[in-house]
Amino acid sequence: MDIQNCTPEQWYKNENNWLEVLENESIWNQIPLLNVNELHNLKDSRLVRFRGMIQDMHGPEFYLEKFEVRNEDTQGITVKFGKYVDICDYRPNETVIMEGENIRSERQTYVAISIPAINSWVKKIEEERFKILSTPTPSTSSECIQLKRSLEEMEVDHTEPQPAEQSNVANKKQRTELSKPETESVVSQEHLLNFPIPDPSGRVCHLKVYRNAELLKLNSVCEFVGFLSVNPSLVCQNMDEGADEVEFQVHNPPPSLIPKLHCVHFKHLPHNNPLVNERGMVPERMQYIKKELLILLTQLLFGDELTAEYMIYHLISEVYLRKDFMAIGKFSLNVSNIPKIENLDYVQELYKFLTLLLTKSHYIAMSLENMNELTFIPKKDYTSNRLTSSVLQLSSNTHLVLDETKLSTGKLNETGINGVKALANAIKNQKTMYDFTYYQLEFDCDIPFLILSEGKSMLPSDVHIVLEPDEMHLNTFNEILEAARHFLKPDLLNEMRLYITQAKLTQYEITDGIQELVQNEFVNMRQKGNVSGDDLHNLLVLARLVCISQGKNTLNPECWKQACSLEEARKERIKKTVKQ
Structure with a gap:
């Protein structure tokens, strides 16, 4: 069974067998990875993979899973399939038989984004493994026509929930002319992408999920396999009368920017470290790598081995249990007494090394300007009918480094005050508040916080340690940085990366x-x-x-x-x- 060239119709007719084929990990990994490949190198209506985080949940869509059409010339009746597609080969001389033996179904819709704050070494390994070098021949089908019907015309029972956006179903009355020009966008590209942390190489997918949708939670990280939907005619779909233009464009973005993915299967990812394999790392090797990591961090922390020990424990920490409203396992670390070094931003230099070790991390300079401008609380935008992301909408085990040495005198505005409260709540309770205007909801998170400060942090922490810099290390820190870079040979660095993830697992x-x-x-x-x-x-x-x-x-x-x-x-x- 050639899964690379499987069509949505072939999958629909033989779904159980195809799912068995997907259980083979080597076949799963042969499916092109959307994250590292250009859309023009991928075929429409072919299977692709996407690794991402659930960023938003839209309402359900109703569609015709199976329907009959009549050829007006021959009067012949043909069965068509609407599952796993936005567009069918529905011909101009064919009419949907609405009173026929049609199957109406529902699919859930989500927005998935590239895993936020993923570090460059992870992206590089993924590109090396899954980048497509050859360009496939693009599909030239010009007779495909978009199928869309309003819910009222589908005669849906009034007891069913109303969807947030209308589905694409068979309806000859609303055939779209492929020559119709694309309407001018009133929404910026940045607004459409909606990343919590800017990512020039990031991707967004609108997911259509047909089974096990209840297993998908906000901010969960999964790898999805599904049929790619990037047909250019999708940009020509009609906006329903009375619909808001901003909402319509947010929910129906250009497929060249945000493709749709009709999901056939997905699996949760406990981590995103591409170096982890089934063999893992034996305890003896882990103990050796810990000693090497301790040497590195001790040098980067001015010869302070005690602080280096606590830094290692912070790097491998995670919330492993929630009980009685407590997040057990969190280990936020405040390192105080950070010295100032002339002509050198110490925290930035330390963070550069942390990005080499961690799969996901983000640095925030807690300057007055940043705190008054950054948005930390995700908020529901009722105009666009979507969740506007924020800095704290992150997947589990994303390390945040807060640089309090950038604090300056001044007054926090309302945004800054709310930001400090949001950070304190996330550190203390591992929960992020989401603002729905009329009410607020708390969602669990698992964000290890590292706070670097001159005095004890104004934010709470699980552990506060006072750094004791060695005078010699202070005077020769530039040389120490250079020596640390030479110390991190590629093989040793990869083992340190593997060690951190292995410890968590x-x-x-x-x-x-x-x-x-x-x-x-x-x-x-x-x-x-x-x-x-x-x-x-x-x-x-x-x-x-x-x-x-x-x-x-x-x-x-x-x-x-x-x-x-x-x-x-x-x-x-x-x-x-x-x-x-």
Whole structure:
């Protein structure tokens, strides 16, 4: 079965068999990846893949899955199929038999965007693997006509929910002339793309989902396989009488800019690291790579090994459980006492190295201008009938680096105040507020925050550590940066990238025996000094990170004691700073 040349009609007639073919991972990976290929190199109505994040959810569409047409010349009756297509080969001399044995169905519609804040090394690997070098012959079919009907003409039961946009179904009364010029756009390209973080190489797809749509959640990351819909005649579709022009253009953008994808199957992606393979990394190798990573970060943090340890734990942290409204596993880190170096932006230099290690990250300079202009809260735009994205609409495990060293004196406006509140809420509760004008909704997120500041941050954090720079490292930091670049040989760098993702994927547990040890230790701590339940929670989170950083999936006494020692040293620094 040649899946590369499968048509929507062939898929519809033999769907179960085609789905079995897709279970073969090598065949799945042979399907062209839309993210790294130009649209003109991909054929209309052929299967493509798209990796993306669900950015918005539109209403359902109603369409004719199967319908009969009559040839007016011969009076012959033919069965046509409307599933997985926007446009059918519906001829000018054919008429839909509305009283025929037609099947009416519903499909869900979504907007998916390229994974936000994805770093360049990930894109480069994907391009090397999936970029198409040859240009296929474009389709020259000129007799395809768009099929669209209003819901009223479909005689839909009034108890069914009303869709946000109308579907493309058979209707000879609304045939579109292919020669009709495209209407002038009143909406900018930037507005149509609607990225939370600007991405020159980013892609947007309007998805039509026919099965398992309930599994798709806002901001979830998936890889979709579906039939590409980029027929030029899509730009000529008629706007319904009384419809808003802005909304119509947002929901029906030019296919050359935003194609449609009729999804036949999708799978959730637990990560987007292209280096991860089935073999993974053995614990002994993970321990070696951790030591190498510790050497690198210690040098970048002015010789401060304790802060470098906490940085590693921050990089491999994620929310692994939600219980009683708590996001367990979050490990936002505030590194204070960041020094100023003449003729060098230290935070920017550190961030450059983090982008080499992480699959997804974004840097925000918390200057007064940025805070007063950036939008952190996604908002429903009722004019366009869509969700306007914002900086905090990100997929899980997207690292945000907040640079508080850029703070300056001045007054925050309403946007700035709301931005600080949104950041604080996301850090503290791992939830992002969405503004629907008449009400607000909170959505779970999993964004590891790294806050770099001169004094203790004005934002909350799970862990605050005071950086202790070594004088020699301060004086020779330019040379250290150059040495760090030479240290990161390609093979070692790839192993560090794999290490961070592998640690996150480690299945972790605590045995009954260790639980008893932890309880006894905590009782001893309470007897010696002022230790709270929050301290125990933080220790358990840190102990887990210490454990998985070494490639171990079960907590042992050594990892627990190491976590206790780290916390003791960290708190001692804070006390010393307060006394000074």
